[in-house]
Amino acid sequence: MSSEPDVSVVIPTCNRPELAVRAVRSALGQTHQNLEVIVVVDGPDEATVTALDAVGDPRLSVIVLPERGKAPNARNTGARAARGRWTAMLDDDDEWLPTKIERQLELAAAATVESPVIACRMISRTPRADTIMPRRLPEPGEPISEYLLVRRGLFYGDGFVQTSCIMAPTALWQKVPFTVGLRRAQELDWTLRAMREPGTALLYVEEPLVLWHQDENRERISLENPWREQLEWLRGNRELFTPRAYAAFTLSVLSSMAAPTRDTKLFRELLAEAREHGDPAAVDYLTHMQIWALPPSVRHRLRDVVVSRGKKNNAG
Structure with missing residues (x-):
C-alpha cells in the first residue's frame, strides 16, 4: 500500500x-x-x-x-x-x-x-x-x-x-x-x-x-422544511436549471416543504412560480396536487407500495 x-x-x-x-x-x-x-x-x-x-x-x-x-x-x-x-x-x-x-x-x-x-x-x-x-x-x-x-x-x-x-x-x-x-x-x-x-x-x-x-424517528437535516430559504436559493440560481427542471423542483421539492403549512396561498404561490419561470408538465401539476392533498405518512406508504410493485414487475 x-x-x-x-x-x-x-x-x-x-x-x-x-x-x-x-x-x-x-x-x-x-x-x-x-x-x-x-x-x-x-x-x-x-x-x-x-x-x-x-x-x-x-x-x-x-x-x-x-x-x-x-x-x-x-x-x-x-x-x-x-x-x-x-x-x-x-x-x-x-x-x-x-x-x-x-x-x-x-x-x-x-x-x-x-x-x-x-x-x-x-x-x-x-x-x-x-x-x-x-x-x-x-x-x-x-x-x-x-x-x-x-x-x-x-x-x-x-x-x-x-x-x-x-x-x-x-x-x-x-x-x-x-x-x-x-x-x-x-x-x-x-x-x-x-x-x-x-x-x-x-x-x-x-x-x-x-x-x-432514512430513520424517521430521529432528527435529520432532510426532514427540515425551510421552503422559503430554498425558494430564494432557487431564484438566485436559476441559471443552473432548465425551465422544465425549474418547474419540477418548485412543484415537488418546494411543494413538499411548504405543504405542512396547509396555507392555500403558498399552494398558489408555488404554482405561479413554476408557471412564470419554468415549464411545468402534467406530471408536475399532479405531483403538486397530491403532495398537498395527502398527508406525508400516506404518501410515503403509497410510494413504497408503488415503487416496490414496479420493481417486481420489472423483475418479472
Whole structure:
C-alpha cells in the first residue's frame, strides 16, 4: 500500500458517536485499502472523539472544529485536508458496501473526461421498505438538472444523487466547495455547480453500493422544511436549471416543504412560480396536487407500495 492514499474519505459528524463509528468502519472495510478517512467533528464533542480513538486504524484522522458550522462547512474542511487524488463523501448516518470505492475507481479509470464525478446507486432504507435509487440512469445528452429533478411518475427517485454516493477529484471539491448555510438540497446544489466546470461529467456505477438509512424517528437535516430559504436559493440560481427542471423542483421539492403549512396561498404561490419561470408538465401539476392533498405518512406508504410493485414487475 502506498505511503500516500489515492482516495480520501470525508465524514462530517456531530454528537452521534455510534453512527460515526459505523460509517467509519464501512469506509475502512473497503476492498480498496489505499485510502484515508478524515472525520470532521463539527464542534467540541468529547464522546465522538473518544469513540473514534477506539477504532485504532492508522488510516483514520480526526479534525475537531472549534465551533459548529454545519455539514457543508465540515465537508469543505475535510476536502481541503484530503491527500488523495480522489475524495469521496460519506454522511455519518450512512454506510458503504465493501466494493463501493473499488467499483467507482474502475469507472473513473475508464472515463473519457478529465474530471469525472462518479456516483452510484443506493439502497434507501426506511422502517417500511428498501428501495433502490436512482431508478434510472442519465440518458445521453440529457440536461443534468432535468435528470435529477424531472419525474416520470408521482414519486421521487427516478433520477437522484446523494452525498454519500459521490466520489470526485479532490481538486474539483476544492475548486467547487459546498455552499455553507444551505440546509437542504446540498448535493443537488453542488452537483449542478460542479457540472458547469470544464471537463466534468456525472457517471454512475449501476449497482447499489451505499446504504442510506432514512430513520424517521430521529432528527435529520432532510426532514427540515425551510421552503422559503430554498425558494430564494432557487431564484438566485436559476441559471443552473432548465425551465422544465425549474418547474419540477418548485412543484415537488418546494411543494413538499411548504405543504405542512396547509396555507392555500403558498399552494398558489408555488404554482405561479413554476408557471412564470419554468415549464411545468402534467406530471408536475399532479405531483403538486397530491403532495398537498395527502398527508406525508400516506404518501410515503403509497410510494413504497408503488415503487416496490414496479420493481417486481420489472423483475418479472
